[in-house]
Amino acid sequence: MKKLILLFVLSLIVISSFAQNDKKIKELEQQRKQMLLEISNTDKMLRDMKKNTNTILSRIKLINAQIDSRKKVVGLLGEEVTAIDVQQKGIEQEIGQLEVELKEKRESYAKAVDAVMRNRKSENKLLFVLSGRSLTETYRRLRYLRDYSEYRSNQAAEILEKQAVLKAKKDTLIQTKAEKTALLKQREIEQENLKKEEATQQSSVKEAQKKQKDLQKILNQKKQQAKKLNGQIEKLIAEDIARQEKKAKEEASKGTGKTTTSGGKTMTNEDVKLSGSFAANKGKLPMPVTGQYTITTRFGKQKNQQWKAVETTSNGIDIQAKAGADARAVFDGEVTLVAAFPGYNNYVIVRHGDYYTFYANIHTLKVKKGDKVKTNQSLGQLFTDPDTGASELHFQLWKGTTKQNPEPWLRR
Numbered sequence: 247m248k249k250l251i252l253l254f255v256l257s258l259i260v261i262s263s264f265a266q267n268d269k270k271i272k273e274l275e276q277q278r279k280q281m282l283l284e285i286s287n288t289d290k291m292l293r294d295m296k297k298n299t300n301t302i303l304s305r306i307k308l309i310n311a312q313i314d315s316r317k318k319v320v321g322l323l324g325e326e327v328t329a330i331d332v333q334q335k336g337i338e339q340e341i342g343q344l345e346v347e348l349k350e351k352r353e354s355y356a357k358a359v360d361a362v363m364r365n366r367k368s369e370n371k372l373l374f375v376l377s378g379r380s381l382t383e384t385y386r387r388l389r390y391l392r393d394y395s396e397y398r399s400n401q402a403a404e405i406l407e408k409q410a411v412l413k414a415k416k417d418t419l420i421q422t423k424a425e426k427t428a429l430l431k432q433r434e435i436e437q438e439n440l441k442k443e444e445a446t447q448q449s450s451v452k453e454a455q456k457k458q459k460d461l462q463k464i465l466n467q468k469k470q471q472a473k474k475l476n477g478q479i480e481k482l483i484a485e486d487i488a489r490q491e492k493k494a495k496e497e498a499s500k501g502t503g504k505t506t507t508s509g510g511k512t513m514t515n516e517d518v519k520l521s522g523s524f525a526a527n528k529g530k531l532p533m534p535v536t537g538q539y540t541i542t543t544r545f546g547k548q549k550n551q552q553w554k555a556v557e558t559t560s561n562g563i564d565i566q567a568k569a570g571a572d573a574r575a576v577f578d579g580e581v582t583l584v585a586a587f588p589g590y591n592n593y594v595i596v597r598h599g600d601y602y603t604f605y606a607n608i609h610t611l612k613v614k615k616g617d618k619v620k621t622n623q624s625l626g627q628l629f630t631d632p633d634t635g636a637s638e639l640h641f642q643l644w645k646g647t648t649k650q651n652p653e654p655w656l657r658r
Contacts, residue, residue, distance in 0.1 A: 267332055268333070271330065271333070278323065281315045281316075281322065284541070287540050288308050288311055304636075306450050312540075313444060320433060320440060323429055323433040334419065337415055341415050344412045348408045472559070486602075490514075518600075520598055524599060525601075527577065529654060530657050531576040531656050531657060533656055533658075534565065534574055534576050535639050536624075540566045541566075543564035544653065545561070545653065546559065546651070562641050562652055563640075569630040572612075574622050574623060575622065577598050578618075579599075580596065580616070580619070581594060581595070582597045582602070583615060591607050591629045592606075593607075593608065593640075594611070594613060594626070596625075600645060601643070602644040608625060608626040608627070609628060610627040611625070
């Protein structure tokens, strides 16, 4: 009995482990597919881009993004292979356990059949039952024969069941080995692609180095523009927060019960609810651009690989999209500001309770200050660069006056 309980517990542990590992493999596969989609989008953008001096920096930026995505694909493939290795070993262990159990069942069944054959030689079943010295003993003998016959039938059924399970596990093992072989082959292909892309990067860098003086000037100009923009956004958000708090305090003084004070800050109940909904959707917000996209600049400090003297700090991310793409709201909210800034065309700030999202490089606006917007609503069409033939959105996300890395908030 204790052995049966132990086997049952071990089976539950194995099943749970397999389920978790299988879930991990599927998640890794999904991430890999997303990275490959981004690489495909980048390829299309690079093919569409004109090759001239004005596009060198944009091309290098796209190639760097492509290489970054390709490295992630290679890494994810490695993780998938490792996870399948674990799964394969688990299946092999389970097959070994099933083979031992099947052997025991067969031996037990063989003994039972042998015992029946001996009994058949020595006496007739009916005589065995009727030769009981009392009615009670006769009944016991009858029940014994019935139970024994049922036991042998159950043993035979269990053997057939074990054989079927064992065959299914062996089939799964064959499939798992095939998947592993395919993944290893795919990893080799991706590593070769990575080498080609790195060679293309080096070629573009050499081309850029011939015009280093002019490009260095452009980079420094972009750095100064980004610095001024970041300062302005922080100032504008702080001013809007002060306005909203003042408004909430005025509402609170009326005693209407429409406000909440938390952590020394007064907010309307509507903003508290909206903030909670926004926070609850972390990792589920849609991309702030329509159509195909590639993230070309990531959050935080960026040291240019080719011009190490130029270091920029990005308070958000740059997302390159196809020509004609729209900027779209990532969540319900209210447009608090619409304005223009040198190097970034028009920009829009949307408030979502205690959170703010910023969208820059819009050419044709579709909203104005005070408008209520819904998730996925278009804010305007992005500016299309005539040389690159692409549209790029600069996107930021803030919680109060604290900047956030937008990527973990977005659904990929």
